Amino acid sequence: MKVVSQRTLGGPEVLETVEAPRPAPRAGHVVVRLGATSVNPVDCKLRSGAVTFLGEPPFTLGFDVSGTVVDVGDGVTEFRSGDEVFGMVHTRTGTYAEYVAARAGSLAPRPANLDHRTAAALPTAALTARQALDLADLRAGERILIHAAAGGVGHLAVQFAALRGAQVVCTARAANHEFLRELGADEVIDYTATDFTTAVGDVDVVLDLVGGDYGSRSLRVLGPEGRYVTAQQSDAGEDPRVALVSGAPSPAQLEEIGELVGAGRVRVHIDRELTLAEAGQAHRLSESGRVRGKLVLTPW
Ligand SMILES: NC(=O)c1ccc[n+]([C@@H]2O[C@H](COP(=O)([O-])OP(=O)(O)OC[C@H]3O[C@@H](n4cnc5c(N)ncnc54)[C@H](OP(=O)(O)O)[C@@H]3O)[C@@H](O)[C@H]2O)c1
Known part of the structure; x- marks a missing residue:
């Protein structure tokens, strides 16, 4: 073969x-x-x-x-x-x-x-997105900031977060803003023109798919009950609000995700x-x- x-x-x-x-x-x-x-x-x-x-x-x-x-x-x-x-x-x-x-x-x-x-x-992108939101315990009515929202993990995380009833804020280049709004994003920040730490605050959950200094910068925009979940090495350091997601196989979750996609609820x-x-x-x-x-x- x-x-x-x-x-x-x-x-x-x-x-x-x-x-x-x-x-x-x-x-x-x-x-x-x-x-x-x-x-x-x-x-x-x-x-x-x-x-x-x-x-x-x-x-x-x-x-x-x-x-x-x-x-x-x-x-x-x-x-x-x-x-x-x-x-x-x-x-x-x-x-x-x-x-x-x-x-x-x-x-x-x-x-x-x-x-x-x-x-x-x-599999990898959707399970990572789903497991990150579970790890953050994202709940309806909360506000999530998703970095690299237009990528493989991000564009699914946007849709899963919106389905959970969260308010979704994203970082992406301007060319991806309309795409992300169609997927359910409420607000999109062009990170090439605006420092997200000045554009958003009081966030309940950050999902970081960029890493590096996005870690410490993201901690600054968290609200009092805020949680930061990253799929990438970042400079967030040791902090009780920080968790690292590692996408793992889960046939049961994949079946659920397959049904959502098959039913047209996730693209x-x-x-x-x-x-x-x-x-x-x-x-x-x-x-x-x-x-x-x-x-x-x-x-x-
Ligand atoms: N730990 C795990 O289990 C696990 C699992 C999956 C993925 N990951 C990691 O998570 C990261 C994302 O994975 P992925 O598959 O989603 O990657 P991807 O599909 O390659 O992501 C590409 C997207 O990143 C966006 N982007 C790049 N730099 C950005 C920045 N500074 N700010 C905001 N958006 C930016 C781009 O959008 P714009 O054009 O709008 O910038 C592009 O659409 C990767 O580093 C990957 O290794 C980890």
């Missing part, structure tokens, strides 16, 4: 398509024929070595999968061959591959009205669809920091 692999850490040019043996189903695992995967910024950080939890290359990147079960390992009761699934897979054998080995407990049934591209755009924006032969180009786009919504990758 074809996979995207890399022999060394480095720029997008290290990504290459190679032949590899098709995975065999281990106990508790299934093998999924890939319908689509998607790019997350962590893929680029792993490729370059900025993040190292996959160890040394060679490895295959990718966490999101939508596809069809083709092999089932011992002890798997959730799925049979032919089932349509989607989910989040954290392995060194990755999802930038024609066939993906996945723990059965990391996958959910793919709703019939979600195509592969939409389903593949969801997934796909900025570009490329093939896995174009993985390097997809990484260049992701690293531009300008992707609106998600980048999706389909097989060669």
